[in-house]
Amino acid sequence: MATEFHNLQELRHSASLATKVFIQRDYSDGTICKFQTKFPAELDSRIERSLFEETVKTLNCCYAEAEKIGGQSYLEGCLACATAYIVFLCMETRYEKILKKISMYIQEQNEKIYAPRGLLLTDPIERGMRVIEISIFEDSGSTSSSSTGSPSSGTAQ
Amino acid sequence: MTGNMHLGVEEPIRECQYNQICTHNSSPMDTPHTKKKKIKRKWQVFPGRNKFYCNGRIMMAKQTGVFYLTTVLILVTSGLFFAFDCPFLASNLTPAIPAVGGVLFVFVMGMLLRASFSDPGVLPRATPEEAADTERQIDATNGPSGPGYRPPPRTREVVINGQTVKLKYCFTCKIFRPPRASHCSLCDNCVERFDHHCPWVGNCVGRRNYRFFYLFILSLSFLTIFIFAFVITHVILRSNRTGFLSALKDSPASVLEVVVCFFSVWSIVGLSGFHTYLISSNQTTNEDIKGSWSSKRGKGNFNPYSYGNFLTNCCAALCGPLPPSLIDRRGFVQPDTPQPAAQTNGTGACPSNQVQNHMAATNPLLHSQPIILGGGAPLQAKTSLGGPCSTLGPSQASLPSSIPGLSCGGELMALRDSEIHCHHHLHHQHFISPEETPSPPAALPCATHLGHNVHPAQVFNPASQDSLHEDSVRGLVKLSSV
Numbered sequence: 001m002a003t004e005f006h007n008l009q010e011l012r013h014s015a016s017l018a019t020k021v022f023i024q025r026d027y028s029d030g031t032i033c034k035f036q037t038k039f040p041a042e043l044d045s046r047i048e049r050s051l052f053e054e055t056v057k058t059l060n061c062c063y064a065e066a067e068k069i070g071g072q073s074y075l076e077g078c079l080a081c082a083t084a085y086i087v088f089l090c091m092e093t094r095y096e097k098i099l100k101k102i103s104m105y106i107q108e109q110n111e112k113i114y115a116p117r118g119l120l121l122t123d124p125i126e127r128g129m130r131v132i133e134i135s136i137f138e139d140s141g142s143t144s145s146s147s148t149g150s151p152s153s154g155t156a157q
Numbered sequence: 158m159t160g161n162m163h164l165g166v167e168e169p170i171r172e173c174q175y176n177q178i179c180t181h182n183s184s185p186m187d188t189p190h191t192k193k194k195k196i197k198r199k200w201q202v203f204p205g206r207n208k209f210y211c212n213g214r215i216m217m218a219k220q221t222g223v224f225y226l227t228t229v230l231i232l233v234t235s236g237l238f239f240a241f242d243c244p245f246l247a248s249n250l251t252p253a254i255p256a257v258g259g260v261l262f263v264f265v266m267g268m269l270l271r272a273s274f275s276d277p278g279v280l281p282r283a284t285p286e287e288a289a290d291t292e293r294q295i296d297a298t299n300g301p302s303g304p305g306y307r308p309p310p311r312t313r314e315v316v317i318n319g320q321t322v323k324l325k326y327c328f329t330c331k332i333f334r335p336p337r338a339s340h341c342s343l344c345d346n347c348v349e350r351f352d353h354h355c356p357w358v359g360n361c362v363g364r365r366n367y368r369f370f371y372l373f374i375l376s377l378s379f380l381t382i383f384i385f386a387f388v389i390t391h392v393i394l395r396s397n398r399t400g401f402l403s404a405l406k407d408s409p410a411s412v413l414e415v416v417v418c419f420f421s422v423w424s425i426v427g428l429s430g431f432h433t434y435l436i437s438s439n440q441t442t443n444e445d446i447k448g449s450w451s452s453k454r455g456k457g458n459f460n461p462y463s464y465g466n467f468l469t470n471c472c473a474a475l476c477g478p479l480p481p482s483l484i485d486r487r488g489f490v491q492p493d494t495p496q497p498a499a500q501t502n503g504t505g506a507c508p509s510n511q512v513q514n515h516m517a518a519t520n521p522l523l524h525s526q527p528i529i530l531g532g533g534a535p536l537q538a539k540t541s542l543g544g545p546c547s548t549l550g551p552s553q554a555s556l557p558s559s560i561p562g563l564s565c566g567g568e569l570m571a572l573r574d575s576e577i578h579c580h581h582h583l584h585h586q587h588f589i590s591p592e593e594t595p596s597p598p599a600a601l602p603c604a605t606h607l608g609h610n611v612h613p614a615q616v617f618n619p620a621s622q623d624s625l626h627e628d629s630v631r632g633l634v635k636l637s638s639v
Contacts, residue, residue: 027335
């Protein structure tokens, strides 16, 4: 297995950051946190569509669960209100617990799927829950041209 | 051949060389570079006009004078009540009165402090790469702009539950604002589910502290009515025994309490009623004032966020999940690699420049290995940051390049904001329609601030730009000392 993908901890070679792709929020369901599952063109040659969609869908599910208004959130809300919100000094909110879970999931996805393909997911919480930032790394052993011409075309003014 | 890795095909390791990408949380203390430099917390380099206390734990607006007035009024009135009226009432009626009063008072103060000190739901500003990407998308949508061509205001349309909603672009934060978010001109931040900026509370009221604000005004109404009623009762009981004038002489504080309560009860109870209506229809003050969902705007206009019934709307607003703060105030600013100015060598390939381009944990953090920003320079050109790879013309690098090109992404972006504003001014000739101004705060008790904020051209007011410029220069000096 180690030869199929590269162990992050072992390799110490220089890599070049070619570009970053941003997966935007999907607001069609309101203000709940949901990301678009549209497959960006820049990732076309780097990762399978199904893997990418799987990741985004799982993230969307997790966020939906965190923001769900139901029995447990009501209980937590009422308890907190009754204690003048002091309870949150000792207890973690459900949302925070799920965010931690998401963080672990992203780390796991990075290690298993994305890093071997020269990609890296950034936890959306680092970007204000606005985008999923995917950094695309170039193989420095190859020629220095970046994977797609699109970032450079943006400079033409 | 670049990066063509297919599933199942085993490529020799030496062909694909990736740097050690750290996907685990790393503490800034690990970096050997930081031992000499003082590490700053993110609140110290926050781009908005907020004030922070207790090492970033407390976050308030810039002007807090009225907040202190609120606190003093509540403390003094309640203090006088407990000191002068409660002993009489407790002994003559029931000790439950001071007890209930005490509980109410503690709740009021708790909610006030919680509403004032917490992050209302500030959206962090876009990182340079994100801003560049957004700009690119906007240019792609609008088409090429020739000289004299006026591009339309930057908006995106999205359909939410059947209703078309326009997302506006925030020029300060360089983001398309999520629905219901708005930019507060006083705090200079975009706030999620922006309700209004309340000077009484000394903070914006947004997604994260709306429930505290509402509970504050609701409990304050109860407290005001409670004090008012029982002070009157006290005076009446006393006057039954000793006559009205001597009753007033015996307890002069009661007069003051009655006066304060009488004048506050109208506005506070009125405000509670108004916000109860807003909560039950799931609207913000901002939306209500603009009439965003009123049927006067159009036949099919409705509020897409409402759950349909009053109870669900209330529960959602008050008992829904409380999202955490997006602006990690107490996190550490990631220390920078050696200043790019020393490393700029003017060659196109930028071989040995070290650039740090992340904010925290899961980003590629290369402590000891250099990153070569292969495709990065063109990205920088767009936002005219004049980063380490100085392939840009000299006019672009308007600020000293001792500023690390990409560190502290969003914060740096904001600090240089005024410069970029000017650049965009010249290059794209933006004309912001009045609709795009930062929304004015509510016309209710917060009326005192309406005077400052409604001017449509405020964003381009040269005076404010100068002060922004000043702020940004100060901020730059601060950053460069890191």
